[in-house]
Amino acid sequence: MAANATRKEALQNHLLAAIGDEELARLLPNLELVSLPLGQVLYESGEKMDYVYFPTTAIISLLYIMENGSSAEIGVVGNDGMVGIAIFMGGDTTPNRAVVQNAGKTLKMNAAMMKDEFTRGGRFHNLCLRYTQALITQISQTAVCNRLHSVDQQLCRWLLLSHDRLPSDRILMTQDLIANMLGVRREGITHAAKRLQKAGYISYVRGDMTILDRLGLESSVCECYQVVRTEYDRLLA
Amino acid sequence: MAANATRKEALQNHLLAAIGDEELARLLPNLELVSLPLGQVLYESGEKMDYVYFPTTAIISLLYIMENGSSAEIGVVGNDGMVGIAIFMGGDTTPNRAVVQNAGKTLKMNAAMMKDEFTRGGRFHNLCLRYTQALITQISQTAVCNRLHSVDQQLCRWLLLSHDRLPSDRILMTQDLIANMLGVRREGITHAAKRLQKAGYISYVRGDMTILDRLGLESSVCECYQVVRTEYDRLLA
DNA sequence: GCTTGTCTGTGCGTTGACGCACATACGGGA
């Protein structure tokens, strides 16, 4: 099931595409292509991370799980980034869970190899740090958005964040799961999604959602979305 | 007004205290001791950062300011850390404002020197990264707390975070300012603070608050506080 | 076909926080 990754596959991940031919050629033998099913947990909170993941078509959600079982998303990673920054930041773990939000493929690399490559310095090192800063912005904006904005706005933001990281306009996810990610009630998502359907921005049938009018969503979202988008573009151009 | 920092002053900042004698001796000539008044803005959102700050007695709050003027805190930095991580992360700026929450002293270093020292690698490099990871945990937990917990709990968390970074039990800050930090109404802070007063945990008179019973506060706070505390201890021991 | 489990819609009452409007209280300066 595990196969060495090809150059073409690696280039689907924006970070790997940006590090340059020479470094990519060195990394390639250590990159393994795997398929991730919906719901798979890549890391559990506090668990030692064995691999770093560079998604291509998969989307990974970073969640914090409360003691009472409720949860909230702090960030989302797709083909624009990587999962497992704690490996090179030096902490080895984080108090979060990383779970597959959209089934798809990812490249993975052994943690030790990742550390070696990182400590070489150079473009890869810098790119990892710039990506980390972009992720910090995303997490920060999640904090702000959680504090100041409505469920409607946050659903828009979540949909756009997902859409940015997907090859198609379809999102396969039940309202219950979205509610868990956003840390709100399932009924709250039902209401917000209905409003978006009435506006003609999305269609939604039993866990199968389609983005119909992206511009419409962008007109309803709070400024948080654009702030993060702009920072990603600036830092990872 | 600006004076070279002494070794003793530098050791009041936990990061500088942890990097070891040799590296500290090299940094010391580049560290300048300055006093920061309450409310001073160290960086404006998107502004190029000229200095990195290592607080000793000052506390700095990292805020995001919405277009409509409302604001929310995403993190807080005291003598446990540093302000200006974007300088070595490679982004040079962040979309946040850094403002003095508690008047006091800080050491500051020129951004170019900071970059040089960081790229040397070694213990300082690693410590900066580990601190960054700790800060990420703090921001993440702010996001979670904003989503799932009451104003009462968040005020407790905020008080404990401040208390951890202060040499005394006094916090000089009006309810209005605290409300701006937490992104809630001033009246909400009034109510929450009154409850804490009635419980005997704090006293509060016109911008002059005293922590009377820290254990009481800890018994009222949500788990978010301890998660962050534990991560700081683990990463920066 | 029928059953069963899952997903979505809807209708309550409740609650926490909001926005607004004042009343009160303190403290420094004229």
Place this chain on the structure above:
DNA sequence: TCCCGTATGTGCGTCAACGCACAGACAAGC
């Protein structure tokens, strides 16, 4: 001393989100 600006307390009505309960609606399997 008085005044005035600032800080805090309080009382509304409003609203968004919550918790709970249950009713359809669809899909898969027997």
